[in-house]
Amino acid sequence: MKTGFSQEIQTWEKGQLHARRDHLAEExxxxxxxxxxxGQHWHRQNIAVTMRTPGEDRALALGFLFTETVIQSYADVEALEERLETSRQRVIVRLKDAVRVDVQKLTRHVFTNSSCGVCSQVSLDQVQKHCPVHPEMHGQVDPAILRTLPDQMRAAQKEFGRTGGLHASGLFQPDGRLLLLSEDVGRHNALDKLIGHAMRQGLLPLRDRILLLSGRASFELIQKAALAGIPFVAALGAPSSLASELAQSLGMTLIGFLRESSFNIYCGSQRVLLGSSSDIP
Structure with missing residues (x-):
């Protein structure tokens, strides 16, 4: 990942104005x-333009295509190419000739978001069609483990430490070991990058894994997690109502406001080892 850039700024503190250099997250x-x-002809289609933090662009492209259900696995990809043309960065993904793409459906979906006015039930139904099987997880997660995850993720966020301006998605084992982490100015991009890395490593579906989000849990993030097979999602912020409804309908565990001393369980409490003697401050 690129380190971004820095600029001279002025900071007001305690009635005094100071000049200093500040590091900014690149976008x-x-x-x-x-x-x-x-089936007969090859086509080149520009499907999206996303504002992201440069770096991990191939993983971002793979994760995006997977969570948009364009591809089912890395085996659907013939080649990946990064290209810089007149200061314009591109990732070109060549699909296997047997992979069929509904371009109209894809482009309509890409340009929708949580404020587009799409009926909630329609959105839920569409996701459930692609996630018919509830995510699997064996055993329970100890709250004593959960409370350590935010600090672990924060310590691994190299660019956030410099800029303070990046979201992160972290993938953990139930024992608390950090497996993968991706950062980006966009929280959706951070998760797509993480899923893309997991795909290239042959790790999908991500059963028996915990996803930690650095911000709030939106419908789109729960959708992406579900498509990747993740059964347990925790967020440092709040979930939206539709995110909670989707997680519950898919049998996922959703935790919000994860702190060292507390968290909220919105659904899926059976995966949390409640009343654990190890969870004593």
Whole structure:
């Protein structure tokens, strides 16, 4: 990941103005392009432009295509190419010739978001079609483990430590070991990058794993986690109502406001080892 850049700023503190240099998280556009075959002809399609933190662009492209259900696995990809043209960064993903893409459906979905006015029930139904099986997890997670996750993720966020301006998604084992972490100015991009890395390593579906989100838990993030097979999602912030409804309908565990001394369980409490003697301050 690039380290961004710095600039001279002025800081007001206790009635005094001070000049200092501040590090900023880099944000730049990335074009995601697919080469796909309709059975007779090959087509090149620009499917999205996302504002992201440069770096891990191939993982971002893979995660995005997976969570948009364009591809089912890394085996659907023939080639990945990064290209810089006149200061415009692109990732071109060439799909296997047997992979069929509904371009109209894809582009309509890509440009929707949580404020687009789409009916909640329609959104839930569409996700459930792609996630018919409830995520699996064996055993329970000790609250004493959960309370250590935010500090672990924070310590691993190299760029956040410099800039304070990046979201993160962290993937943990039930014993608290950090497996993967990705950062980005966009929380959706951070999760797509993480899922893309997991895909390239052959780790999907991510059963028996805990996902930690650095901010709030939105519907889109729960959707991405569910598609990746993650059964347990924790967030440092609050979940939205639709995120909680989706998690509950898919049999997931959803935790919000995760702190060292407390957290809220919105659904899936059976995966949390409640009343554990090890969870004593």
């Amino acid at each position: 730049a556009p990335l074009e995601l392009i697919i080469d796909h075959c309709d």
